[in-house]
Amino acid sequence: MTQLSVLICSDTLVVHKSGGFHRLVTSVTWHRWDIKTATQNFTTVLGQGSFGPVYKAAMPTGELVAVKMLASDSTQGEKEFQTEVLLLSRLHHRNLVNLVGFCIDNSQRMLVYEFMTNGNLATLLYNDGPRILSWEERVQIAYDVSHGIEYLHEGAAPPIIHRDLKSANILLDMSMRAKISDFGLSKEETFDGRKSGLKGTYGYMDPDYMSTNKFTKKSDIYSFGIILFELITAINPQQGLMDYINLAVIGEDSKADWEEIADKRLVGTSHPEEVKLLADIAYKCLHKIPRKRPSIADISRTIARIKHRPIKNDELPTAGRDVPRRVIRRIENLQVELLNMTSLKGHQPVKV
Template sequence: MVDRTKLAAVVAAAAVGAAAVAAALVFLAIWLRRKRGSVAAGRTRSLESSTATLRAGNGNGSVDSSVSVSVSESGADWAHNPLPAGKRVAFWGWRGADHHAPLSVSGIPKYHYKDLQKATNNFTMILGQGSFGPVYKAVMATGEVVAVKALASDSSQGEREFQTEVILLSRLHHRNLVNLVGYCVEKGQHILIYEFMSNGNLASLLYGDNKRSLTWQERLQIAHDVSHGIEYLHEGAVPPVIHRDLKSANILLDHSMRAKVADFGLSKEEVFDGSKSGLKGTYGYMDPDYITTNKFTKKSDVYSFGIILFELITAINPQQGLMEYIDLAAIGGEGKVDWDEILDKNLLEGSIAEEVRVLADVAYRCINRSPKKRPWISEVSQAISRLRQRQMTLQRSETRTVLRRIEHQHVELSDLAGMRDITPVGA
């Protein structure tokens, strides 16, 4: 009996031991699986945070589908300073399962330096010089004409501006924003590639090397286009974007004189993070309230746009006393506003003079020293749209008048021709 009892105890102990070993093995298997998953996830996060692989183009030999550009916050060392976890994949992410040609949300192709070098004739076809660096005209192998903007070697903010531009323009798409068609990070170079705008920038047309007299219709259309571009940034983009460097030199014009907002290197999303940076922008366009408080808002962009509107109707450079002229005209004679004193004389003829004065009133509201008293860009856009609609109505009315006049003259000519066919009496 005792032997049977001992045997039962031994069997029970063995069963308990076997169960414990089985449980330990199961636990070990689960731990190893989780460990492998953690390592894989870590690798994925590392890829997402340190690089932003850009999509290849159409296979014309100019695009590298496997080279990536990092998207760190600082821009100084992108590979070793990834974005904070909250922002890490705000714009970039992997899609698809092909590890040889990964695609990013941006969809912006990466070009080879040697192809850009050939397209710009060894970087000799210069279009101009900006704060970022020189801008070149390029004719690609496909025949497409583009503008190539290269980061100057002595640009202290260039890498960060480059990064900001690529990130923002990968998600911002509007007919009145310049289109980024590619980029290049190679041989120590940082290059942005844009659609070519054949009529250059607004500053150059108003008082630069390419100066020419713009019609009222052209100026009103430019104001209309720019206002819609800014309205998209402020009210259409999610999250909203503040440009921070609106000026006539950053307004580009295509072959049809349609305007697009460019240069987003200083732009920021309207997300308050409690931090402040040094003053950024261009003298003559900077919001006085921003200079005082170091806080840039949508209303600061509205201020800059107000200055651009005054440029359009006065052709006076903001860096050559435009604000002083505006202040003098605002008090005018007998305490009344007298915009005629500073308006471009080419705009003071015929029925358009009143429209120009109305636009001057709108511009003056935009540059009010108190941001709270400035209109929102949507209100400015609506005011310009009403002016443009009125102008188009007047043009149609004038066209009908001319057509009626031509028709009347045609009838008179027909009557005269009929009189020549009448045989004189007594002939």
């Protein structure tokens, strides 16, 4: 069947305990959608996850979206589908991917998201193409992701633990602003500390969680620490990232040599002091004792200080032609943030 009924949700939805989806008295619209035509006969593949394939598609309104379809052999299922719909329908933040709609049609399950032009962070970090993320972009991505996690941990009611933070789940829009995606494994903090089946992605999973089978906010902090080191090094966590991190901290006087493991493509354009500051906070996120890891609020403040840190003359990059662009970019970022603060003034998260 290619004709599917898609619920386009402009406000909020609720999932009853029976599993049936019901709408609140809000602005929602049903559309009949030829998914085969919208995805050009399923040729517009954006990626493949544990849930199933993700396609680029055009809505009946003309809006471009990303469509995640539950595969018959998916390792995730009905429970994860409902979790994602329930959470994203009540969570609203500029650093979380926006759920546009969903579909339940016989055995077909489909999630419809806003289209993120620049794909995911993992692809940008590890591709061999000419596009290299600048240091400023990497700091901005860290800043955006920290605010998304801060909203989940401190702003949502009840708080949310993501449980699968990784670079492949960080999506980037046309302005290279980052948003967190994939909430199928997420849990409300009311479950904090309870035992559960081991879920997540190896390389990002908190060793304490793996040994105790208990997940907490600090498990998310560990995963974010790995992402921060990915931004610094462009080394995949499944290809020896922790080995490089451990080698960097075995130095004279116990001082970590973070610049030694920084992405060599950034030589001459990154700032050693900023690399050190970001690596220091990332390393604290990986502390083997979860309670000694920093809170996401502390991490966000540190990254904000890095992002807005005044640049001294003796710290200017050797590639002088990049200096004006860096200054201009910081000014533009500040202007965008001021506009966002103005537009969001008085906005309150929608609660179910």
